Amino acid sequence: MEDKLQQNKLLEQMAKDYAPYFKVDKTAEKAQLDCELETMLIRLEEYGSLLERTRSESRHTLDVLVPQIYSHYQSLQRTFQTIDQLEVLVGRVKEDLTKMEKAVSKAESQLGSTQGFTTVMKPFFFVSKDSLLMLLKN
Structure with missing residues (x-):
């Protein structure tokens, strides 16, 4: 205990x-x-x-x-449509210009031209503004 x-x-x-x-x-x-x-x-x-x-x-x-x-x-819908139409037009002009260059080149080779027509036309579409001004001055 x-x-x-x-x-x-x-x-x-x-x-x-x-x-x-x-x-x-x-x-x-x-x-x-x-x-x-x-x-x-x-x-x-x-x-x-x-x-x-x-x-x-x-x-x-x-x-x-x-x-x-x-x-x-x-x-802006009208503007968008105009832009779309311009894109189509530019594509068409480019396509037509390419066809024309080919036709002119073919004609020049057949005629034996010394100065090519394409060398005169091409700068109007694919050259800068400065080059274009120089070409126009000559």
Whole structure:
């Protein structure tokens, strides 16, 4: 029995020695937790504000800017058609010029011309303005 009493005293002493290790300062941890929660709430509010601003800007874009862009695009349709037609015309002129050069070269070789017609015509279409001016001066 005395052995049991001594064990109980030893257990009580050991519990008293270890008790401070299990004490938690709840106020410091609560303050830190409150600070973290406050920071998280601020970030969530900022995110919500950003979403709302994006939503309103998107609405502005859809309601105002997109119709303006579409209207401007519609007004440029004639210009786009003209550009397309010019591209076709330039392609046709280039094709015709190539055919003409071949025909002139063939005619020159058959007639034995000393100065080629293509060497006179070619600079008008494929040379810079400076070279063209030099050619016209001569």
